[in-house]
Structures are given as C-alpha cells and as structure tokens.
Amino acid sequence: MxxxxxxxxxxxxxxxxxxxxDVFIAAYEEVYEEPPYREGPxxxxxxxxHYQIYAQRARMRLIIARDGDxxxxxxxxxxxxxxxxxVRMIEPFS
Known part of the structure; x- marks a missing residue:
C-alpha cells in the first residue's frame, strides 16, 4: 500500500x-491476529x-481513519x- x-x-x-x-472489523482482525495478540475467531x-453492547451506551463515539478507501x-x-x-494545571510544563 x-x-x-x-x-x-x-x-x-x-x-x-x-x-x-462491518466497515472496520477487517482492520481489527488484521491487527489482532498478529503477535503479540494472536487472536482467533x-x-x-x-x-x-462487546462492541455491540458498548455501542448502545449514550454518547459513544467511533472514529475511523481511512487512507483512500x-x-x-x-x-x-x-x-x-x-x-x-x-484537570487543573498548577505549574506549566517546561
């Protein structure tokens, strides 16, 4: 690619x-079948x-990144x- x-x-x-x-499950499968995860069916x-349950929660958001199609x-x-x-910042980061 x-x-x-x-x-x-x-x-x-x-x-x-x-x-x-259905739009992103193939990407999930591709990433998580590799080490160290080695997820199967x-x-x-x-x-x-879990996603189907999670997606029913109020305010749930999904972001999908695409490179072309x-x-x-x-x-x-x-x-x-x-x-x-x-979060309250007491001192700025330096």
Whole structure:
C-alpha cells in the first residue's frame, strides 16, 4: 500500500456508530491476529459482542481513519460527563 498524502477521518455517534462494525472489523482482525495478540475467531467474536453492547451506551463515539478507501485505524470512546473530571494545571510544563 502506498499511503496517500493525507488520512481521512470519519466520526460516528450512537446508532450510526453501532452500524459501522462491518466497515472496520477487517482492520481489527488484521491487527489482532498478529503477535503479540494472536487472536482467533473466538476472540474476534467476543470483540464483536462487546462492541455491540458498548455501542448502545449514550454518547459513544467511533472514529475511523481511512487512507483512500482502506480503513487503516479506528478508535472508540465515551466522553465523561461535563464536570465529572477536571484537570487543573498548577505549574506549566517546561
């Protein structure tokens, strides 16, 4: 694969994120079949099951990274509720 000049990112939320599993599952399988993970069909099935549950949570987000038409990465998150977590910098980093 020859990388393009710039990756494209797509963001999905809620039910739209839940419907994207088929879009990125091949990338998941490719990454996690290699060492050190060595996941097989049962682990992939477990991931799928967990993702389907996780995707039902309020505020769940999915980001898919593409190089052209190829999915080259993905990540999920659930943002914390506002005010639940606050970082206060006492001194600036130097």
């Amino acid at each position: 020859t990388p393009t000049k710039e990756l494209a990112y797509e963001r999905f939320e809620g039910q739209e994120a839940a419907r994207q599993l 049962s682990e992939v099935a477990e991931f799928i099951s 190829e999915v080259v990465g993905f990540t999920t998150d659930i943002p914390l509720a506002e005010g639940l977590f606050e």
